[in-house]
Amino acid sequence: MKKYDEILIGSGPAAYEMSNLLAQTDHKILVIEGFEYGGTCPNYGCEPKIFLEGAARTVLQSQQLLGHGVSQPAKLDWSALMQTKLDRFDPWPAETREIIKKTHDVEDGYAHFVDDHTVSVNGHQYQAEHIIIATGQTPNILDIPGKEHLHTSYDLLSLKNLPKRITVIGAGFVGLELVTLVAAAGAEVTVIMHSDRALREFTKAEDQALVTAMQQRGIKFLFNADTQKVEQAADGLNVVTDQGTVSTDYVLDATGRHPNIEQLGLENTSIAHDRHGITVDGHLMTTVAGVYAIGDVVSRRQPKLTPVAEFEGQYLFNYLMGKNDQEIVYPTIGQAAFTFPEVARVGVSADAVADDSQYQVKTIPLKYGSLYAGQNDQVSTLTLVFKDQRLVGASEIGDYAADDINNFLPVIGLEIDGAEYKQKLIAIYPTLGDKVAGLLK
Numbered sequence: 001m002k003k004y005d006e007i008l009i010g011s012g013p014a015a016y017e018m019s020n021l022l023a024q025t026d027h028k029i030l031v032i033e034g035f036e037y038g039g040t041c042p043n044y045g046c047e048p049k050i051f052l053e054g055a056a057r058t059v060l061q062s063q064q065l066l067g068h069g070v071s072q073p074a075k076l077d078w079s080a081l082m083q084t085k086l087d088r089f090d091p092w093p094a095e096t097r098e099i100i101k102k103t104h105d106v107e108d109g110y111a112h113f114v115d116d117h118t119v120s121v122n123g124h125q126y127q128a129e130h131i132i133i134a135t136g137q138t139p140n141i142l143d144i145p146g147k148e149h150l151h152t153s154y155d156l157l158s159l160k161n162l163p164k165r166i167t168v169i170g171a172g173f174v175g176l177e178l179v180t181l182v183a184a185a186g187a188e189v190t191v192i193m194h195s196d197r198a199l200r201e202f203t204k205a206e207d208q209a210l211v212t213a214m215q216q217r218g219i220k221f222l223f224n225a226d227t228q229k230v231e232q233a234a235d236g237l238n239v240v241t242d243q244g245t246v247s248t249d250y251v252l253d254a255t256g257r258h259p260n261i262e263q264l265g266l267e268n269t270s271i272a273h274d275r276h277g278i279t280v281d282g283h284l285m286t287t288v289a290g291v292y293a294i295g296d297v298v299s300r301r302q303p304k305l306t307p308v309a310e311f312e313g314q315y316l317f318n319y320l321m322g323k324n325d326q327e328i329v330y331p332t333i334g335q336a337a338f339t340f341p342e343v344a345r346v347g348v349s350a351d352a353v354a355d356d357s358q359y360q361v362k363t364i365p366l367k368y369g370s371l372y373a374g375q376n377d378q379v380s381t382l383t384l385v386f387k388d389q390r391l392v393g394a395s396e397i398g399d400y401a402a403d404d405i406n407n408f409l410p411v412i413g414l415e416i417d418g419a420e421y422k423q424k425l426i427a428i429y430p431t432l433g434d435k436v437a438g439l440l441k
């Protein structure tokens with residue numbers, strides 16, 4: 001049986017970060033990847049999504065400015081845009097594999113444990129001083145009649161021809177970001193939600209303003225609807241819900257993601273897990289000594305995001321190399337949905353402390369600023385949460401929400417007050433950065 005210092009199962013952002021750091025050591029490393037090297041984010045997640053969003057945003061901004069100095073809205077050619085996406089992204093998995101292979105051994109296949117300390121792939125068995133599970137998450141598929149008609153975000157992000165009518169089940173991050181893209185490209189979109197809340201991570205007011213903005217662009221929403229089945233119809237598909245039937249050409253299942261643990265053979269081990277992922281301690285060690293988990297596959301309350309996965313990769317590298325023996329402490333984490341308008345947040349939510357007199361909430365409409373007025377961005381609203389004069393939370397809905405909220409991350413994470421900000425920084429004007437010091441007073 002071949003032995004390594006470290007075995008990394010998966011090659012997404014969490015494992016890739018660790019593999020790059022381990023490349024600087026003399027350790028013998030094996031990276032096992034069952035699908036596309038680089039994982040979700042660069043191949044069928046954040047990166048292709050934000051790439052496609054560039055053109056979609058241009059179209060939506062031009063529509064928003066009709067009658068405000070723009071006379072002809074831009075038009076999105078989905079097939080042409082998709083070709084540029086495929087040209088850019090198709091080579092990435094092979095390139096990533098080559099980069100990893102320069103310093104580590106690689107095995108192309110799905111790994112599973114045969115016992116607590118032995119991993120099997122392609123009929124070979126391997127052991128290591130440290131085994132790191134970094135297998136991420138995978139999209140849910142509703143278990144309903146006609147589920148063979150359901151597509152995932154993976155399918156949609158490579159869809160060469162845009163269907164006329166698209167139905168999206170689920171209005172979380174993946175659902176609403178992809179709705180933004182396909183609706184901007186001209187598809188008639190219906191979103192089926194099983195409650196009346198879309199992005200629960202944001203305030204109710206932000207969530208409602210986002211849904212309203214989407215409705216005003218012609219996107220239909222079915223609230224509190226339970227999807228029962230998908231049926232073949234004479235001219236497409238019927239999505240049958242308890243609130244009525246939606247005729248459509250394509251159905252995206254965006255009802256969430258679950259940890260990639262089914263193929264890992266955990267039943268042959270003592271590695272504990274729950275429906276949110278693998279259970280780890282403060283050093284990211286599983287319930288088996290020497291076996292660790294990082295990234296989206298970990299059961300934790302922090303959001304499942306690329307920078308969080310990378311942070312865990314860095315932390316575990318430092319811990320295993322003896323550079324840090326402290327338990328992991330997560331930094332201040334910013335989060336955004338790249339919808340139109342965007343929504344973004346950091347720290348304490350205004351809704352969570354609405355009834356707590358220790359907190360003060362300020363809501364600031366941004367539409368009067370020239371930057372926002374110049375985009376005819378009528379919804380932009382910033383919400384700040386203070387405790388003991390200190391900023392502890394910020395959220396925004398608006399065309400620039402993600403960039404705007406990035407301004408508040410150092411304020412909260414480094415605990416800077418308005419005076420210190422003003423003394424140490426002159427931010428770029430006229431952006432929101434320039435207003436931060438004033439807003440902290």
Ligand SMILES: Cc1cc2nc3c(=O)[nH]c(=O)nc-3n(C[C@H](O)[C@H](O)[C@H](O)COP(=O)(O)OP(=O)(O)OC[C@H]3O[C@@H](n4cnc5c(N)ncnc54)[C@H](O)[C@@H]3O)c2cc1C
Pocket residue numbers: 009010011012013014015032033034035036037038039040041044045046047049109110111112134135136137153174260263264294295296297304305306307309
């Ligand atoms: C559509 C979409 C958009 C997103 N947008 C953003 C965004 O804008 N910003 C952001 O921060 N995050 C975003 N995310 C989330 C982000 O992609 C993940 O948080 C990130 O990829 C997690 O990295 P990871 O390494 O933990 O897992 P992954 O990237 O999922 O990588 C896990 C890898 O393990 C492999 N694997 C699984 N099982 C096995 C096995 N048994 N053996 C071998 N290999 C295995 C998989 O094939 C995969 O390559 C998005 C996700 C999606 C789906």
Ligand SMILES: NC(=O)c1ccc[n+]([C@@H]2O[C@H](COP(=O)([O-])OP(=O)(O)OC[C@H]3O[C@@H](n4cnc5c(N)ncnc54)[C@H](O)[C@@H]3O)[C@@H](O)[C@H]2O)c1
Pocket residue numbers: 142169170171172173174175177192193194195197198199225226227254255256257303304305335336337338
């Ligand atoms: N911009 C970003 O940072 C970004 C983008 C995409 C994904 N992500 C990450 O990926 C994670 C997963 O995203 P996601 O959108 O797949 O999951 P999610 O949990 O954000 O959203 C899934 C949605 O589907 C709904 N749902 C569940 N069952 C349903 C049903 N039967 N009918 C209708 N609706 C149903 C849920 O209520 C929820 O609103 C996110 O939490 C985030 O961490 C981040």
